[in-house]
Amino acid sequence: MRKKNVVLTNIPVSDYAAEGKALAKVDGKVIFIEGGVMPGDVVDVRLSKSKKDWAEGKAVHIHSYSKDRVEPFCQHFGMCGGCKWQMVPYELQLKYKQQQVVDHLSRIGKMPLPPITPILGSKNTVNYRNKLEFTFSNRAYLTNEEIAAAGDGVIEHKPALGFHVPRLFDKVLNIDTCYLQAEPTNLIKNTLREYALANNLAFYDIRNHEGWLRNVIIRVLTTGEVMVNVVIHHEAKKQREALLDHLLAKVPSITTLLYTINPKKNDSIFDLEPKAYFGKGYAEEKLEDYTFKIGPKSFFQTNTYQGEALYQVTREFAGLTGNEVVYDLYCGTGSIGIFVSKQAKKVIGIELIKEAIDDAKENAERNNVTNATFYAGDVIDICDDAFFAAHGAPDVVITDPPRAGMHEKLVNKLLEIGAPKIVYVSCNPATQARDLALLHEKYTVEKIQPVDMFPHTHHIENVVLLIKR
Numbered sequence: 001m002r003k004k005n006v007v008l009t010n011i012p013v014s015d016y017a018a019e020g021k022a023l024a025k026v027d028g029k030v031i032f033i034e035g036g037v038m039p040g041d042v043v044d045v046r047l048s049k050s051k052k053d054w055a056e057g058k059a060v061h062i063h064s065y066s067k068d069r070v071e072p073f074c075q076h077f078g079m080c081g082g083c084k085w086q087m088v089p090y091e092l093q094l095k096y097k098q099q100q101v102v103d104h105l106s107r108i109g110k111m112p113l114p115p116i117t118p119i120l121g122s123k124n125t126v127n128y129r130n131k132l133e134f135t136f137s138n139r140a141y142l143t144n145e146e147i148a149a150a151g152d153g154v155i156e157h158k159p160a161l162g163f164h165v166p167r168l169f170d171k172v173l174n175i176d177t178c179y180l181q182a183e184p185t186n187l188i189k190n191t192l193r194e195y196a197l198a199n200n201l202a203f204y205d206i207r208n209h210e211g212w213l214r215n216v217i218i219r220v221l222t223t224g225e226v227m228v229n230v231v232i233h234h235e236a237k238k239q240r241e242a243l244l245d246h247l248l249a250k251v252p253s254i255t256t257l258l259y260t261i262n263p264k265k266n267d268s269i270f271d272l273e274p275k276a277y278f279g280k281g282y283a284e285e286k287l288e289d290y291t292f293k294i295g296p297k298s299f300f301q302t303n304t305y306q307g308e309a310l311y312q313v314t315r316e317f318a319g320l321t322g323n324e325v326v327y328d329l330y331c332g333t334g335s336i337g338i339f340v341s342k343q344a345k346k347v348i349g350i351e352l353i354k355e356a357i358d359d360a361k362e363n364a365e366r367n368n369v370t371n372a373t374f375y376a377g378d379v380i381d382i383c384d385d386a387f388f389a390a391h392g393a394p395d396v397v398i399t400d401p402p403r404a405g406m407h408e409k410l411v412n413k414l415l416e417i418g419a420p421k422i423v424y425v426s427c428n429p430a431t432q433a434r435d436l437a438l439l440h441e442k443y444t445v446e447k448i449q450p451v452d453m454f455p456h457t458h459h460i461e462n463v464v465l466l467i468k469r
């Protein structure tokens with residue numbers, strides 16, 4: 001069983017595993033399985049890796065289905081990397097995410113835990129994203145049927161507008177209807193594709209770095225605003241204006257239309273300058289009564305409703321009375337800090353990206369928040385004794401690090417500073433558990449609240465309240 005490319009047959013899937021995979025045990029060996037399978041399914045697995053104690057591979061055939069399985073709602077399920085758990089009923093997804101939090105915190109965290117309150121499920125399990133990006137590519141990902149249809153002939157590359165296929169950097173799956181974001185998203189995407197095909201506009205070739213149409217980033221917000229940013233490789237004024245005019249005519253609900261010229265090899269727009277073609281050039285989103293400016297490059301929680309719920313849990317855990325000095329670490333565009341500002345004496349936000357801090361300052365002003373200040377820089381560099389001395393000892397530290405979790409240096413600093421409360425918001429319970437194990441030296445975990453921001457995916461958000469002993 002050490003060989004690769006072996007196909008194991010009739011394997012009963014017994015559990016879920018990390019990163020959206022499933023798991024089976026064969027002769028004491030753990031097999032991680034990809035490809036839309038769930039516990040209860042019996043499958044054939046083609047191994048791609050095989051070690052002494054574990055192996056991984058892809059399900060190539062399903063013999064029988066789990067009794068819990070539901071019909072996936074999307075035509076692109078199985079090929080698109082987007083919503084891998086559509087076959088799992090939402091209630092079961094939540095149960096599993098809850099279990100993941102329990103497992104991580106108890107196995108890695110190794111500390112006494114309070115009962116974990118049931119995960120907050122998402123009211124909307126489709127159309128829940130406020131931001132979505134599609135990619136233009138001159139190489140569509142072809143289905144097995146399409147390849148078979150070509151027979152012995154040469155398979156011609158077709159243009160596509162959709163999502164990258166996992167692990168195939170140059171292949172894009174043409175997406176007809178996507179259920180991650182409310183309309184007019186599909187209308188925008190399909191209008192662009194139809195127009196580009198009808199007018200022979202060149203879809204980008206990521207291998208040879210040529211072509212014209214690169215990406216489209218769409219924001220559909222609860223305020224009713226729709227912001228679209230079309231990314232092209234180079235300026236071609238007449239062609240660009242014709243395309244953008246056509247889009248505006250077909251989709252009158254667009255409130256802001258921008259374009260960005262990206263001559264670089266990579267897709268990132270963070271070092272580029274989006275230009276407004278129509279509308280004010282940004283949009284606004286609301287959380288409770290707070291309004292946030294969303295520029296074409298701004299970061300914002302991608303599920304507005306659940307983002308609001310997450311912040312409410314965070315604020316409740318912070319237990320503010322109006323007298324507290326609150327530090328908002330990894331503050332992004334300042335949204336958590338602003339959200340709790342009314343209940344705090346003052347808020348100090350810290351974030352690596354300068355543009356995000358500019359947004360945070362603007363957002364504070366927009367909401368008449370006068371007790372919040374924001375600083376750009378690495379938390380490790382900024383959070384020194386002089387900084388805490390200058391801004392006041394924290395009563396509450398709110399920390400919301402990226403997936404990698406907090407740097408050990410910061411954890412040590414927090415232990416040294418010893419704020420009475422830490423609220424730890426995490427998008428990765430595994431690294432959160434690691435950090436909690438260190439914080440356990442001085443802190444007790446008081447409350448744990450998982451929140452589901454991303455239905456049909458394996459992503460989990462978890463909020464933990466730590467109290468200093």
Ligand code: SAH
Nearest residue numbers: 330331332335351352377378379400401402
């Ligand atoms: N709290 C925010 C954003 C959380 S995402 C919100 O709810 O919207 C995590 C943020 O941490 C990102 O904005 C990222 O730019 C920032 N970040 C990552 N590493 C950092 C570091 N070393 N120092 C400061 N900020 C960092």
